Amino acid sequence: MTAEHTPVVRTRFAPSPTGYLHLGGARTALFSWAYARHNQGVFVLRIEDTDLERSTPEAVQAILDSMQWLDMRPDEGPYYQMQRMDRYREVIAQMLAAGTAYYCYSSPEEVEAMRERARARGAKPRYDGTWRPEPGKVLPPIPEGRKPVVRFKNPQDGATGWNDLIKGPISFDNTELDDLIIARPDGTPTYNFCVVVDDWDMRITHVLRGDDHVNNTPRQINILRALGAELPQYGHVPMILGPDGEKLSKRHGAVNVMEYDREGYLPEAMMNYLARLGWSHGNDELFSREQLVQWFDTRHLSKSAAQWDPKKLNWVNAHYIRQMPDAELAARVAPRIAALGGDPAAVDLPAAMALLKERAETLNQLAQAAMLFCGPYQPADEALRAQHLDEAGRAVLHDFAQRAAALPDWNTEAISGVVHEVLEARGIKMPKLGIPLRVAVTGRKQTPSVDAVLALIGRETVLQRLAGI
Structure with a gap:
């Protein structure tokens, strides 16, 4: 294929606005952004807001604020799934007409009974295909007044696999994948289906996401194939562990990206540190955004989980503080001095930054140290x-x-x-x-x-x- 016919790389970050943007999500976004930039491609932001009970406008804004703070501006979007409901319903109707999807009238209780029977005989718990149309098969009578779900008619033989950009070859037997629900009784589409239609419509070529999505991938690939769509390349990034080796959580400290802004970390430092959690370029620990974009590829993404190290983050942040021009540093610290009750204009603040920054790990520490000059004078006891x-x-x-x-x-x-x-x-x-x-x-x-x-x-x-x- 000649260069002019090579498809443009299109990546996406697709958070669900059910809370703040956490560190794992920010790292996934960073990898997707850097891969698009490295390949002169397009980075798409998509808000997956179909969980109406848990999605909030405040969470959407928190995601947008975090992306802006980290300076990962999308080339397209944000797109919102709730604004695309007509498109999802259109595709579901096309699949029903094509026979790649079907109505299922089994109640949740009946499906649970099917799963229990499967467990009892040592099989994988799953829907048993009662309403799956097959040549010569007689379907049960439709229960009166019951609204159906729509299920995808998953292939029943062979395997679905892909060469993961990070983990290498992965394969699932199609017998392990039951006919998943793609529309609920009220007609609203489900997560796995919306993702597929979005990736198809938005011409996504590379999907970098957390490895908690590995089990979703074969289902999404099969739906894409049923639609006759091009398959993106998938890469699943291992999770971030806390210093104790357990999954990173609130007990390890701040996991909300904007909390690190409030605590006085620089976005440049956070970008640098997040990039090194699961990706490397030789032994380089410190690098600019421009270097990250220049160097980034998926071959150097780690197959093993990364470990969060607050001391390492502080070391990186201290480096960026020392490297920052004093006038720029003063502009960033001034609001924090004011928040402490000090007067940033009481001193030549850039000169104060030059004096104080060698000992500071965060902007908050700098602001606190600057109160020597900006705060009220307290005589010695x-x-x-x-x-x-x-x-x-x-x-x-x-x-x-x-x-x-x-x-x-x-x-x-x-x-x-x-x-x-x-x-x-x-x-x-x-x-x-x-x-x-x-x-x-x-x-x-x-x-x-x-x-x-x-x-x-x-x-x-x-x-x-x-x-x-």
Whole structure:
């Protein structure tokens, strides 16, 4: 096939809006997005909202917010299944007419009895095909007033298999697959059927999804074949485990993607970390979105489950914080400072970020650290003052204040020069000046480099606080 006739790669992410977007779903979306981008293809977002009891507008918005935060904007969509009901009914009518689907009048109780009988003889519990039309078969009389379901007429011999993009060859005997319901008694279509029609109509070429869908795949393949549709390629991604080796859940901490935004993680870091959960490019741990797109392929997706590691995520996030330009970092941290009751305008915030970011793992930690400059001044308590602002300490600070007041320029380098002058003139070590200086000016015993801290606080405020001891 020549390049111009190669079909465009089309992937999709199809969450159900029954809650927030969890980490496993976000990773699946990321892999689908990256595969489409790598192949100059199309990434489709589809909201599978047919579960009317559990689907909510708030959950839809949570999914959209998470996708936007991670900067995985779809090329098409979002499409909503509830807006496509007429299309599903149209296809069901076509299948009934073609004989690839049929009406089944068995009640739920009758179907359960069929399953019990199968269990009793050691067979797989399943619908027994009572209403399946076959040549020469006489169907039972239709029960009066009973509304039927519509069942797909699944092949009864052979096997249905595919070469999974991640797991390799997978096959199911068709005898294991009963005639699944594709429309309920009220006419509403079922999940497996809607997915098939959507993938067909949207010309999806590659389906990357969690391996909890492996058992759905042969059923969906058989329906697609009955419709005469092209089959997409399927890849099933293993689940994410918690640090304890169990399936990732709420007890392991935040599993809602937007919770990580609230906790101060950068979307760039989350993207990087999620990509490494089950995919690799050599030994590279840190990479940009552009590199992910350039490198991504399904051959390096892992067949085994990935393990969530909060410490590793913090390490990745800290890297992205350190790499971010100070002005951009300040813009991201400012709202978090304000939320703590601080004033982001009280200091040269980009300069404060430059000072503080080497020690921070999250934006929230940065905001908390910046309260040294942006929050109300809290003088040291009496115990700290008594320990460090005794007569000797005050004499050292008085010397420092006199020298600092005479500085022509107020900056880190100039203040550092004064610090060294005082140390040399008095023959003392740094703690004898640094700790009293911190206690007097910041109310704290520990801060980042004291000369940089004083430079940011400002000459007038520093000298005023020193005069008040």
